Amino acid sequence: MRVHNTGKRFAAGVLAITLVGGAVPANIGVFDLSGSTVVVASAEESEQNISKATITMKAHSPKVLSVELDGTILQKNIDYTVSYTQKDTDGNTIEFSEPPKAAGNYQAVITGIGDYQGVVYRAFDIVGSGYEGISIIDGGQGTHTPSNEHLWLIFDKNKNTKWCSRVISAGEYANRDSDWLLFEADTPFAIHNYVLTTANDTSRYTGRNWKSWRIYGSNSAAAAEYSPTYTDHKVTDIDEDIWSLVHQVTDDTVLEPVNFTEFPYAVPHNKCKYKYYLLILDDIVDSYDNIAQMSEIEFNADLPVTVTHVDAVPVGCLNEGNIECWYDEYNDKYYLDEEATKEITEEEVIIPTIGRHTYGEPEWNWDEKTQTVTATFTCEACGEKHTVDAEIQRSSIAATCTTPAYTSYTAVVEFEGETYRSKPKIYKGAGALGHSYGRPEWKYDEKNHTVTATFKCERCTDVQTIDATITSKTTSPTYIKDGKIVYTAAVKFNGQTYTTNKTVILDKLTYTPPTITYLKGEGAVKLQWTDIKGAEKYGVAGFINGKWRMIDEGEGTSYILKDLQAGKEYKVCVATKLNGEWFTDPSNAITVTPKPKAVKDNPAVTYAKGNNAVKLSWDTVDGAEKYAVAGYVNGRWQILAEGIGTSYVLRDLKAGFQYKVAVSAMFNGNWNTDFSNAITVTPNAAATSPYPKFETQVKDNRIGFKWEAVPDAEQYAIAVYRAGRWVPMKQFDSSVHTWTTPQVKSGTYTAVVIAKINGEWVTAHASSNAVTIKVF
16 A cells, blocks of 8 residues: 655664564555665675665565665665565465555565665555455555554545544644545546445544545546645645546535434446546545544445435427436436335436537518618527527629519528528619520431431521421432432421421432243243332343353243253243343353153062061162062063062072062053163072960869971961861960960860961861860
8 A cells, every 4th residue: 555644754874663563553655665674685895885875665565765875865676676475374475577466465576787786675565455356555544643553444444443633733623634445446437426434433523523635536647646835734736637526525414413424425427437436535524633533434435325316307499308207316227116125227317419400491570771681590409599680682683585684682690510591682774675686507317317407596506406307309319310309397486497408319229130030841941030110011031152142021020931852951031121221131141951751660679588488678769650570481571460569579489489470550541661770589498387386274174285487487376277277266476385275164165276477367277186175
């Protein structure tokens, strides 16, 4: 703790107190410790040894106020450093690089550096606080304050102790320096209340109660170094850049002359949080007594809720409003009910103001008699009125084409940073002059095919643009003469019609010969060509004996060239008659040829070998009415068969013999006897037996068949002899070789397996290959 000594300093070289064991003598203050024991690190003594220095420290504080050697004040961290040590309960030394804050006994270690050497140890103690998070770090009290009634006891949370500050020789409090206390909090906080507790004998010594005091707050680090300035023993010159007044009591009427009694003080609506607080005691109740005493001071005590009614205040343009509520000034809390059960925040209580009036446009008041104008502004929110004298600005305007001459008067005021202008008062003079237009300027828009006429006033900048009505007269071009379009644009303006002409030349037509195509016919071709606009006639010309000769002419766009030879090419072109003249351009000439004479061919023939037979096949021929199979027999062709099909089987052929055959098609009732498509065929040798070998098995009135494959078989069948003939019972693909009947009636059955070869079922000699089957 730092304590300011309000008495006189002892003579230099005298040890005033020893700060050990926590004992605090009556004369607490700044004192000289130069006579105490010195421990020197260096064995040599010299003029630069710090052991000769006078060390001055704050009582109950690690603060080294000064180190003076031979009249020179040494500089910390240049001439010396300060560190701290403490003994723990086991006697071990604990070192501190920063000043300690916890209560206890310590040693300051002052070590010479630079031009200085040696080490000095100074013992001191720190007195603890009774309240968590805040403690007294400095103060000023009477020089004759008893050691058991020193200033730290006002903050030990024990009302049975007290701070009793006195100066025996002062005579009265006004004749000695005011007492003061400096507090430091771990975390900045706002004071809502504080409680003073009277001492044990206040009822006897009533004049010792406090009468006037001030409390300041600060967050500046400089606050921790506070040192008072006195004028007539009163603390003055509080640095407002460091300290802010939090609460002040003058001529107190709350404290009573009673013992051990708590008296709360409210600091309502305080939201400012500070780390440092400074309490200055300006006066006591009995100014003729020089002793001030108080048992305890406590900040933000847990006080019971005590509310006072707060009327609702409507919000104003310049002032805040609030809702009706109840306020606890000791705990700085708001409630919606008198019973204090519904707490609300201050933000919910306050109705914020916009902080200014809201003015609209002013009301202008013209006084024609005095030729003055005033502007009255009315607040739209509260109705407050403010009248301002206006400046009158005069402006004269000469007559123009559209407006008469006039003089205008406008009132102007500056109000709350804005400029306002009245509607001008107009006094007319001479009439409007009217426009004077000359001839128009014509503008052609080739893209949109429009024309505009622009009239400009000769006296002003007025411009009138009018869309013109356009008419045209066209002289069409021909293939021998240019044409033209004459456009006439007309507008009507101010009762007069204005026109302008523009001629567009149309180039004479460019002859492009028609494009010729043709269709082939037998002995002829049909020419066709594109139509030429304006054509009077067309002529068909042929390139004959090295020259173009006109063959025929007419008005159509097609022509048939007849009596042409197949396979011969003919070069032709088409000329056009336009405006009475023939235009011939052989660049459109084409070469044509008629269809070749139709040749109707017989079909190509293929065959498949069978046993003593072959199967002939061919494709259909367009236009064929029917077909005939012809054979080359005895040196000439003979028709063997005819029909409309595309296949035929030649039977009873001998294996190993070759047969020359062809197919002839009939067209228009005539056979095509061109047998150049003839082919030579030969059959396979006949099989030894066309009947499959088979076996049967009867079970559960079902007959099972199993047979062997026969070469060239196309299908198989189970045949039963019934009513004097063989009847196929079931047919199968050539890949099937087994079959079981459904259940049949009991009896005797004659059956055989037969094969289909070359498209026919082989049944000859079936009886000799059949078996008899009995079903029981």
